[in-house]
Amino acid sequence: MASPSESAASHLKAIGWGVLSIALYLLLFIYDKEVLELSAKGKWYFVFPVVVAFLFSVVHGNFTGEFWRSLGIRAKR
């Protein structure tokens, strides 16, 4: 089981990554028209959706990992 200090750190990390993740999703939907125009251009613009997907996977991936950890749901050691 996690110690109280581990648990508090986990909560803080979850909140930090969560705020970043929400900010990314807000940006995506505020600028959705521009985003779609860029990805629809195709050819070398293929880099755009790939980079966006990588960025979201890092930020949202860290958030979801910390989210479950902060709820005490961790892998068996």
Add this chain to the structure above:
Amino acid sequence: MDTLNFIQLEPLTGIYLFVVGFVGGLVSGFIGSGGAFVLTPAMMSLGVPGIVAVASNMCHKFPKALVGAMKRAKYGQVDVKMGLVLGISAEAGVLLGAHYQEAIKRQFGDAGSNLYVSVAFVIILGLVGSFVMRDTIKSYRSGVIEEEKPGKIALWIQSVNIPGTMMYFPSINARISVLFTIPLGFATGLLAATIAVGGFIGVPAQIYILGLSSLMASATELVIAFVMGIGGTIKFAWSGYVDIRLAMIILAGSLFGIQLGAIGTTYVKPYMIKLVMGVIMMTVLISRAIVIPVYLSQLDLIAPLAANTQWWLKNVSFAIMLLALALGAGIILTALIKGRREHLQQQSTQMANATA
């Protein structure tokens, strides 16, 4: 292509995709694949053009697989080398599979293409799924549920020495000829391009043919999915078909799911992975078999079906597909809760004994 081909997103649509993404991610985190067979039709049912649905599904698949593979690598369950070797040959399978799909669509139209996909589902899931289910039941009945040993085929393959083609894989602590891994990877890719879930071949092939444990095979499949996903995304993004909004909404749900699915693998007995896979495969098989008469009728191969009958068959088929995913998720969550409870009880007993 202009932005008119992308749908208008409503809040309810977003919630729907988030939830399906979560369940798909949960299953993927646990068995290494799954979810895609529901996500593509789910997007199409919202009015997303087929090719945009396939492209957006691919674009959520590779970051999801990356996060899942990294998580399971932390638990020591991933053979990265095996995943990359199989993944590269799978990429070739994807290209050929996509080419077949396009050729069939050109020749026989949408109904022909749908019939081809459904028949592939029924034959492959019938063969592989029934084998996986039989093996799971056998393991459970024999009481050998803690430890997995390579079967006869795997042991034979590991014993074959073809000079110049041998490669060492840490997951099995043995050398295997790439002449065996290449066709398996290729078949995984071919299936991924046909029915969207290469793992239905990839995971059983790694277990029964190459001799990996269920845990290693399902985790390594995530590396294969990453390689196939990124290749597929580049292919579709090059033509401008990716709807990044749809992909990122699904990713939002699926990353919650994949983390939970990966955690779940550390609490359950290995046969549970095969059980979930077998149950999903057999349920999806029924779903696809139900809809075959619709496509046969559209191609005039059987007497025409009434429009009402076609509507019912298609909707029942889609509902059974959702049920397949829900059944898999239900088994995973139940096993996770049960395994975790037992683990916590064990820990508190140990602590009580230590303080006594």
